[in-house]
Amino acid sequence: MGALLQLRDVAKCFRMGDRDEEILHGIDLDVCEGEFVALMGPSGSGKTTCLEILGALSRPTRGSYHLDGEPVHRLDDDALADLRAARMGFVFQTFNLMPRMSALRNAALPLLYAGLPRGEREARARRMLERVGLGHRLDHRPAQLSGGERQRVAIARALVNEPRVILADEPTGNLDQRTGAEILDLLRALHRDGRTLICVTHNEDVAAAAGRVVRIRDGGIVADV
Numbered sequence: 001m002g003a004l005l006q007l008r009d010v011a012k013c014f015r016m017g018d019r020d021e022e023i024l025h026g027i028d029l030d031v032c033e034g035e036f037v038a039l040m041g042p043s044g045s046g047k048t049t050c051l052e053i054l055g056a057l058s059r060p061t062r063g064s065y066h067l068d069g070e071p072v073h074r075l076d077d078d079a080l081a082d083l084r085a086a087r088m089g090f091v092f093q094t095f096n097l098m099p100r101m102s103a104l105r106n107a108a109l110p111l112l113y114a115g116l117p118r119g120e121r122e123a124r125a126r127r128m129l130e131r132v133g134l135g136h137r138l139d140h141r142p143a144q145l146s147g148g149e150r151q152r153v154a155i156a157r158a159l160v161n162e163p164r165v166i167l168a169d170e171p172t173g174n175l176d177q178r179t180g181a182e183i184l185d186l187l188r189a190l191h192r193d194g195r196t197l198i199c200v201t202h203n204e205d206v207a208a209a210a211g212r213v214v215r216i217r218d219g220g221i222v223a224d225v
């Protein structure tokens with residue numbers, strides 16, 4: 001059995017003025033279906049850059065990325081967008097919720113891109129919000145929710161299309177300890193459900209919950225246990 005996600009010699013360069021700066025220097029990483037992986041490392045080491053490649057939000061400058069055997073590094077922008085809509089769920093530290101939309105409409109958003117009818121979209125979004133404990137907050141806009149509630153809306157949105165892979169960038173970073181612990185319980189439940197989770201974190205509790213910790217430093221993997 002091959003890995004679900006497989007990076008080989010992945011490098012990422014960014015154009016800065018008149019020169020390219022290499023941020024990731026030849027990353028090799030295999031993640032199997034159902035794994036919960038914590039990605040850790042100092043600020044600026046390349047964790048978000050790596051997560052964006054794994055999430056098909058950006059393409060490697062060099063090297064290959066296979067998802068379930070499919071060569072993601074060769075896909076064009078439209079194909080990447082389709083792949084994200086079908087298989088990826090994202091949770092960002094800053095939530096990225098739409099300020100004018102209710103919790104229900106925010107959570108239903110990924111299904112709009114998937115082309116489902118409205119009734120079906122809202123029924124699924126309602127089920128996900130109930131699952132994260134927000135069944136009583138469907139009509140609230142983000143400004144009318146607490147930080148932890150906003151993060152739970154973001155998680156419901158990440159899950160609403162039943163993604164196989166969930167990518168989270170410091171999902172507990174902006175939360176107090178208790179709310180962070182609630183979000184961690186949710187991540188654990190997703191892992192028990194058999195989802196594949198990759199989570200950038202500075203939080204030792206999140207790292208302990210993950211079965212595996214990959215450490216990045218200066219754009220390279222320095223430990224994988």
Ligand SMILES: Nc1ncnc2c1ncn2[C@@H]1O[C@H](COP(=O)(O)OP(=O)(O)OP(=O)(O)O)[C@@H](O)[C@H]1O
Pocket residue numbers: 014015016023041042043044045046047048049050
């Ligand atoms: N679009 C970009 N253009 C130029 N440089 C970039 C770009 N994105 C990231 N970088 C640089 O790449 C390096 C790694 O950034 P990245 O966001 O991956 O770090 P990180 O490990 O997620 O850090 P943090 O823990 O602070 O979020 C940084 O030095 C950053 O300045």
Ligand SMILES: [Mg+2]
Pocket residue numbers: 047048049169
């Ligand atoms: Mg980051």
